[in-house]
Amino acid sequence: MKALTAGFSEERLGPYYGGKSMLFRVFARNELETLYEILAVNHVVGPVSRGKSKKGRELFAFDYLYDFQDLRLDFTTTTHSLKPFVLPFQETLSSFKVEDDSWEKYVDLNIYKQHVFFGVHACDINALNKLDKVLSEQIYPDPFYTAKRRNMFIIGIDCHPQPFCFCRSMGTDTVLHGFDMLLTDLGDRYFVEIQSARAWDILQQIPTEEPDEEDHRRFVETVEARNQAFSCQVDTSDLTKILDLEFQSPVWEEWGRRCLSCGTCANVCPTCYCYGVREHVDPDLQGASKIRQLYSCNLIDFAEVAGNHNFRPDSSSRLKYRYYHKHRGFQEVYEEPLCVGCGRCGQACLAGITVPEVIASVRGQEEEDE
């Protein structure tokens, strides 16, 4: 360290060089409300309670916040991820003004303001990072998604693993980028990891401290405790090869028989982005619009072409395609699965099909006692 700094004065290196860390701070628990109020001039979205399920489990959703008291940072997995805020279920891609023989096309990206997302778990931030790879970083980037994505201010929060969470198996239990700040609840204070200059500037407005050794110890303890809490896992070793080898396996037929082809899994999935496009003529015949609607590869007409030829006519081939895309095809291109292990699809599935069960059966590891 000495050799590196030789010849540079303290001023040129700045106050945050060397021993002082710019990445981590701690602040008192009661300052969280101040942080919320500072950001409340923007649209703020956060986890709120949505009553109880039939089984008595408390349900949560991401929604616009108007009061700090509604914010529930102790939330468990929300039914839907942040996907509706970046990929709305329906979105107008373009509209047309039609006049006799001519027409003009108008495109509105449908985003005008920054959104603050207050309290997002690592899996959901990782899901956005995965969507970025397809929708923002590939050729022909999608401007509708990208505009919304670039106007997000994300505050992450540590989570409490649920019995259906298998993010650890998917490598998405920690998040390395894609957020502005990441909070960890240490009891009387929050440990915060800062990843953007804007987050740094905003934290200047509340009293924060350098984390001391006690904070470090408690941070590591919190992480350890969370890691211990995971109870569900998926064996992903050589999964791409196994999916190839077991492509004709009868287990797909079995799952296909159970699958209702309703598409609920894709609806709640934070990383499912496929869609269909419809066009409408306005009732006054003066205009038309082109609307995209999120779709699901489990729906019967997903791969049907004009002339009624369907490339995946039965539910087992569609379900297989879904797993194949997420755990084989995407892996091949991006070296990671298109799944964050949030377990939402398994919770929402009307037929009770869960990812860990399907993958275990394909691997021939079905549990005998079930």
Add this chain to the structure above:
Amino acid sequence: MSKLEFVDIMPRQGRVSRKTDLTSFEYSYQAEITGIYPLTATEKLYQLRIVDPQLRKRFSFQPGQFVMLELPGIGEGPFSISSSPTRHGDIELCIRAVGNLTHFLDRVLCGTVVGISGPFGTGFPMEKMEGSDILLIAGGLGIAPLRAPLFSVLENRSRYKRVDIIYGARKPSELLFTYQHQMWRQFDINLEIIVDEGDPDWTGPVGRITDILEQRIEQSSGNLSQNTFAIVCGPPVMFTFVCNMLIAAGLPMQKIFVSLERRMHCGRGKCCRCNIGATYTCLSGPVFDYWEVMNMKEAI
């Protein structure tokens, strides 16, 4: 109070590219239908001309690529370009009236302005094929995407050696581009046509496309020269039979090219409708070599 600054996504000046520019995602050229030629009861050839002369000149594509054709309020769909690449923005599309959009197109008149975006996808490697024999095998409407590479061959005939077209259709009345068959033959191209069922006026052979292919392979004494490229396009069932015969005749898989058909809603590698595994037919295809096809599950 901390109002966050809105991040605009417009491209930086002077750094615009069709493939990475965010504003070009929904961009489409306005193109006028300048000619409509009925080919059979259900197929028509549409001549389209990009309205803006500058853009028309700049529009260039490789044989095998496709465009997304859009009619405001009706729909959008992918269509292979079946005209010569040297004609730039004066393109021809061969379209069968089979769905919502195409039935509407069946009824439009010359002068209608449509939107086209693209070209998208991969093309046939025409330059790599120079100096080789070429075997074009088409079934039914599969002749439409093969017409673009065929034009490339016709315009540079001396660069290619023997060129065969094997074309099969269900009935003589379903044969496409019959008015051009004589012209193709004049360019020293062996055109063999076969139909599944003949009619009283039909004098040519009746049978399956593989019958003709078998004859062609026999002419080369059962072994196609290593210096041969094959381009195959047709209904899914045809691919397996034809490609297996070609492989049995000693043609390497990387020298067999196929053009696949899938449902598409975007053409830009986003909507997933055309996926085979996680391979986007619109980005990595529609032209694949047979090795790639063999390695994709449920491709054909």
